[in-house]
Amino acid sequence: MKLWNLALSNMKGSRSSIISLFFMIMIASILLNVSLTIAIKMNTFFDNKFEQLQEPNINLLLDRSDEQQVYYDYIKQDPRVAASEREAVIWAAGRFSYGENDMSIGIAVQQAEQDRQLSPIKLVEQSSEPEVTNGIYVPYDFKLNAGYQLGDSFTLHIDDQSFHYTIAGFFESAMMGMHNTGILKFYLPEEQFIKLEEHTADHGVLYSIKLQDSGQITGFLNDFTGEFPDPPGRSASAPLFTTLDSDIVKSVGSMTINIITMILMAFALVIIAVALIVIQFRVSNHITEGMNNIGVLKALGYTSYQVMLSILLQFVIITLSAGVLGAAISYLVLPVFGSVVTTLSGLLWSKSFLPLINLISIALILLLIVLVVVMSSLRIFRLPPVVALRGGIITHNFKKNRFPLDKAKGPLQLLLACKTTLTNMKQNLMISVIVTAITFASVFSVVLYYNIGKDKTAFIHLVGAETSNIMLQITDAADYEQILTSLEQMEHMTKVAVLDMTSMKVDGQSFYMNMSDDYSKLNNQLVYEGRYPKYDNEIAVSWVVASALNKTIGDMVEVEAGELKSNYLITGLSQSISNLGQMTYITVSGAKQVLPHYEGTLLNLYIEGVDNTSFIQQLKAQFGHDITNIIDVTDTIQSQSKIYTSAVFTVMVTVLVITFLVVVLILYLVIKKMILQRKKELGVLRSLGYTTFQLMSQISLSFLPVVVLSVLLGGGLGAIYTNPLLSVLLTGAGVRNVQFIINIPLILFVCIALILLSYVISFLVSYGIKKITTRRLMIEE
Amino acid sequence: MSDSLIVTEKLCKTYSSGGNQQHVLKNLDLTLQNGDFTVIMGASGSGKSTLLYALSGMDQPTLGSIIVNNQNISKLNQDQLALFRRKHCGFIFQHINLLDHMSVLDNILASGLLVSRDKKNVVKRAKELLLKVGLLEKDWGKFPSQLSGGEAQRVGIVRALINRPQIVFADEPTGALNSSSSDAVLDILSSFNEHGQSIVMVTHDLKTALRGNRVLYLRDGVICGDLSLDSYYNNNREQRQHQLQAFLNEMGW
Secondary structure, eight states, rough: HHHHHHHHHHTTTTTTHHHHHHHHHHHHHHHHHHHHHHHHHHHHHHHHHHHHTTSSSSEEEEEEGGHHHHHHHHHHHOTTEEEEEEEEEEEEEEEEETTTTEEEEEEEOOOOOTTOOSSSOEEEEEOOSSTTTTOOOTHHHHHHHHHTTTTTTTEEEEEEEEEEEEEEEEOOSSSSSSGSSSEEEEEEEEEHHHHHHHHOOOOOEEEEEEEEGGGGGGHHHHHHHHSSSOOTOTTTTTTTOOEEEHHHHHHHHHHHHHHEEEHHHHHHHHHHHHHHHHHHHHHHHHHHHHHHHHHHHHTTTTHHHHHHHHHHHHHHHHHHHHHHHHHHHHHHHHHHHHHHHHHHHSSOOOOOOHHHHHHHHHHHHHHHHHHHHHHTTTTGGOOOOOHHTTSSSSOOOOOOOOOOTTTSOOOOOHHHHHHHHHHHHHHHHHHHHHHHHHHHHHHHHHHHHHIIIIIHHHHHHHHHHOOSSSSEEOOOOOHHHHHHHHHSSTTTEEEEEEEEEOOOOOOOTEEEEEEEEEEESSSOOOOOOOOOOOSSTEEEEHHHHHHHHHHOOOOEEEEEEETEEEEOOOOEEESGGGGGGGGEEHHHHHHHHTTTOOOOEEEEEEOOOOHHHHHHHHHHHHOOOOOOOEEHHHHHHHHHHHHHHHHHHHHHHHHHHHHHHHHHHHHHHHHHHHHHHHHHHHHHHHTTTEEEEEEHHHHHHHHHHHHHHHHHHHHHHHHHHHHHHHHHGGGGOOOOOOOOOOOOOHHHHHHHHHHHHHHHHHHHHHHGGGGGHHHHHHHHH | OEEEEEEEEEEEEEETTTTTTEEEEEEEEEEEEEOOEEEESSSSSSSSHHHHHTTTEEEEEEEEEEEETEEEEEGGOOHHHHHHHHEEEEOOTTTTTTTTTOOOHHHHHHHHEEEEEEEHHHHHHHHHHHHTTTOOOHHHHOGGGGSOOHHHHHHHHHHTTTTTEEEEEETTTTTTTHHHHHHHHHHHHHHHHHTTEEEEOOOOOOHHHHHEEEEEEEEETTEEEEOOOOOTTTTTTHHHHHHHHHHHHTTTO
């Protein structure tokens, strides 16, 4: 009880610093609870969703005309398959309005009323009107990211035909429910479905396969495509089977969420570190200032352990109350990040109460704080009462009179501020560490936002997309050479590059294979070590593939497509987030070793001085018969990257707001303490005739050098280490070498804003001295 | 004959605490003359220091006015008071109050350079004054913690005089010093007073009070005695001591 009283009396004397500490621990608790909850729930989020929505592990799509009975028979007879379904669908390259842009993507249109065991339609919202004319059911992602509402009109463009519908409902689906996996599905009522089927030639079949064990996906797909390879002469960009599996869906859906979670967690740790530094500072000050009291307590018979416990107890009280409140508030904040998860995955985030995570978060923070308090108060044990009663051993170690006023150049206020700065080195070190850390975090988040929200080139390259303007798919029958020459001669055309993708076996394992006539033409140079292949016996592989094959640059690999095999020399290692980072690259001439009839069919066009839409019209007019599909790449990238922009924006705002709060809290804490400690000195200066403004300027200026240096240090570290740190964070996603644009003016802007903010905050907090009269400043301790 | 330096009219100072009001100064009408060495005496709690701080613009009166050089300082705000103090006043404190993290010279220049931008002359004057109070060049770079009490108070005096103030206010300047240091400090003050420096000093020490040529006695916030004495340098010290002793006895000291 007496310790409790001592702890309470300790707390009474320093209300403002306790409040700021309380807020800091609360913020740390909120961040830690949110990030841990998301991290732990994300582990099972997709698996639970797949279970809940009865999703298959694999979707296989093919043209109905290509279907053979043996395909589905094979699936049904495979012992690894737990359940399967076959369904007639419309399988086409579709285009529609998505947000402010158009999106071109592979679409599978299914019949809404059909009975399904796998992936039954699960509507999140549906029109209350019993019969919607021309109704269509679209993924929930369309509401979240494209702004569609029930009853909105929706136009689907397939093969130059436009089909007009009204949105009758939004459904939730893990497979083909999110555009970032490259395929989207829609549902049409029977009547509309039949009508669409009559008007298009894109009749397809969808196989949905549920395996006994989701770990068998790769094995099953390898065996299936091995059993039924693409027939010779088939265009590489239009394989027989288009596949989508749950591993890809999880990987694509969780990548950004994982990055966000990691950033939040890292930031929570930064805040905890800040709180720990502040506590260390406070305990240390408490002991120094309360030395006499400690002496009295010891003289009265309190043991060192009891004195330390009385100090510890106050921090335990603060931590527990702030930690619990933070955990409670995290439940209010979680929906914000839940909606980010929903935005990125297209799947609904459900609220849940996770007391164990809350307990772990609070216990973690408490443990760290107890450790710091105990470490900082160990010197109490070394203090005999008599020494403590004498105020401890205070040695004045003024080796040098810094900034002597008779010699130093500069305004008096500045010189006095410099003296103060050098006198409070310990405190300055604390501020320096904190400001450096939060500047780094701010720069990191701003760089992230700049690259994902503003200049997206580096991010798009990271994802693996080629940033051409238009993608043109030509028919197999077209004269490739002639079209290529004509294209290159078109006005506004800067370059044309072939970039096809298919699936091939490399040393017996299936991987995605890129094929280009000249990789040096591509804007997105993904090889980070060595080089892209130049000759027909060369290959570049991603480091994920290299690791899987246990090969590296200079080794040979065997590539197999259908019945033909050939050996290639690895010339480079690449990185890519897409397709789980499993990428390989050969030249068009190299591809002919295993696909003798192969000609490039997917052409990337790079134009200048003309808008994409009018150029597309021009292409249609000139090459109409030879084209199977045209994609406005700029538009597609713009619409697809929107979801990342909003997610990263949320993170950036969170980090910046917390940075602001931390700067305010820290400066408030330190300056309040400083005013208390320097009360007498400030009183003397006032008696000498210094005005409140001059004293406020002096206090603010005294923080400026350390703030400026720390902000510049944090900014510099942010500029240098954001890419390496992102590379580490994204290793699991297939990235080794992130090359985000480090926008120096933007970083400088953040740094200057932080410096100004610190100065203004210092100035405002030090305004508190105005309320104290000169005499009170001097006589009150 | 000296002219008026400070005039107070109906000067009141009241402190409020927890609903209780304590009237420390009550309707004081007082005139202090230029060039005087005025000593304020009284028992503990009589309002000596409160009067000193009010006269010097360190604290604001509750009621009444304080006119210094025809300027009513009781109407000034904190910052205007600061400007007033730096121009017209010098302070010497009982606990000296040097700035710990500054050297001897910097402690003086922190005040001197606040008023004058002529650094060369301010530094020159500071050094001259330091030599005058017996602090040699070897001491100028020292920090307050490296000085004796007497030395520190001499620095305090130089700091108070650096801006050539019209009035030096001293709040028990020898209260924390030993006998020899006290004498040295008082000698310095007397010597400056002899050269025309107005000084207002609070003390409860008879020997210290003897340095003044006017002694005011305060009781319960009211001036109940006002004694004029010959100058300290008029060689009639014994007579002055008798006069003061009699005055204080009359005041019930």
